Amino acid sequence: MKALTRTDLEAVQIPRRRPITGARAIAEAVKIADVDVIAAYPIRPYTGVMNALAEMIANGEFTAEIIVADSEHSQFEIVKHASAAGARTFVGSSGVGLIYAAEAIVVTAMDQLPVVAIAGCRALDDPGNFGMEWNDTLFFRDSGWLISWAKDPQEALDMTLVAYRVAEDRRVMLPHFIAVDGATITHIAAPVDTPSKKDVAEFLPPYRPHYTLDPAQGPVTKAQHIAPSLIGPEQRKHVDVAMKRSREVIAEAWRDYANYVGRTYDPFIETFRMDDAEIALVTMGAYTINALHAVNEVRRDGIKAGVVRLRYFRPLPAWDLKKVLSGVEGIGVLDFSYSFGSPDSAGVLFNEVRAATYDDPKPALDFLFLGGREPKPADFVKALKILHDYVRTGDTPGGKRVFWLTLRGEDI
């Protein structure tokens, strides 16, 4: 046999990064996490995650109960109860599917059950729309779920593993959405490094809840009807405290994850060319990549722009956001969400960013990508230019503060 040369050895050491879709990458994470109960119901674009898991289970790659549910409402109830009985669980949906499950989603947080779910962001009906929008996931803004937003398949995999660790931490015990911009992540293949179960075994020990709905634990009455006069607000406060505590747990978990897996992330906020930036685009999710390219492009024209990406929407890292934006003269929000009739008639993310920077307000514009229409690189460049002019002249085309960027007709 031919002896291995030095170059051969190096080749062997290069981590194996297979090109897989985001859907597949998430499924890999669920397998590595050794999830016990999965509940599936189809709706694109998230469906591929369940397809991949079903295939893995069918081929004996790992053992889990996979229930093909009759609806999203059942789907989320199934995992809520499986979680209460001591199982590690996985579920997900998109668009109207998520909304159909709203009741179960809300109570899962109030019961403090660490269910992990994928939100494969998709526009809401009517009319039926397969495009990407954030309003389905942001519907659960106020529900007590942790919500993180992945940028690419690799991060979606990493976020899924970290989500279990954070959700199941005794200081937290909250359910966790990993939002993935539909199709852009679920359906697009990228090179992904898949850690082994061994790599993450210590990082992610098996789920060991305090009290389970199991006769072996004795009688536990859970989620009993409550008297507002006795524990109404106290119960809410519990969830609030858990959400607040999640900040330190999230930071700790990502630090630990880097130690075990070797991939380092800033836990809450990712910045790009922000050191000397005068204007910043704030966004989440997959289109961050396009924003980075746009920044590189306008920087060639001398516009000092940067990008700030939120990795978590709940808890919203307001403290970090304020810090990274403290030096800029203008903020542009790249927003795939909208709140009809809201202040400024703007997006949900915009309103959140404005609220987070309330003490140190900055001139801000909202750039909307709505109705699922695919934005082009030029749209991001356009946003930067409008923002740049606004900071320089104090004015915008038409004096507007909110721009429907991919709109074809007149913006009335």
Added chain:
Amino acid sequence: MSSERRQFKSVKEIPPEDYYTSGRRTCAGCGPALAYRLVLKAAGVNTVVLGPTGCMYVANAHQFLTSPYAVPWFHTQLGGGGAAGAGTAAAFRALMKKGKRRLEDVNVVVFGGDGGFADIGFAGLSMGMSYDYPRLLYVLYDNESYANTGIQASSTTPWGATTTFTPSGKVRRIGNERMKKNVALIMATHPGVRYVATATLWPPLDLMNKVDKALGSGGPSFIHVLVPCPKGWFTPPDLTVELSRLAVETGLWVLWEYENGRFRLTYKPSPRKHVKNYMQLQGRFAHLSASEIDMIEEVTGREWEIWAEMDRTGKLIVPWVPPLKSVEG
């Protein structure tokens, strides 16, 4: 894992232990509460109980932070009963299969009201019945109304009953004009189903033995239990069990079981009493005329021919009953 059957032969064999105990605030004479007590006596200590929203939630594990349950109990959403049972059973199976929990029989019993199981949670119940989780029992406690929200009509409310959503009025005199949906028959038509039965509070051993059979059947099972509700039926609390008995003896509530593909009546009223014996005791039927009650009697008699045929052949027949109408004007 063993599926021990114990079948109670006399009331003396009813275990003294209660897993549905004190610390509740149901109405006096509450039928569902009695059903809970009997079902849990039969199921025993190794049981998890799940309850969709309804009287048995709000009046039991209630707001003053007491709980009558001496076994684990967890609320589920009004439409979530089927999923809750399947999810819990799935968790036990996965954890046992993967060696994360010790191997033993654990019963999962979901108590859904008629609102919860015949209406909003119907699809989920059907899903639960289509899986093969052993020791998963769905109990529909049927007080023929949405009792917790103040007695509204459900799809198992009998024809003619007055409810807050179907009141007997000057122009619409009959009250509820839909006919009672036979949920147990529908459940029995699920492929591969092991055990489906109907029951009521009388005879109590019939209910308890059906629970025992259901849990030992090796698959998901369903028992439809008729439970009088003094508040919704406008009946005195001390009549609850008597009403159960009369429902059976008048043939309005048919006791049967469907076990591994074979149908069997478990009680044949003979002679069958006239339905008025049951209906006249209840305020919710007070507005019906004698001839309307006779019409119900007649239809009940016709249905009984079909029940008898099913008993003879052991096969399921879906009885077709002509739509009932008001006889006067």
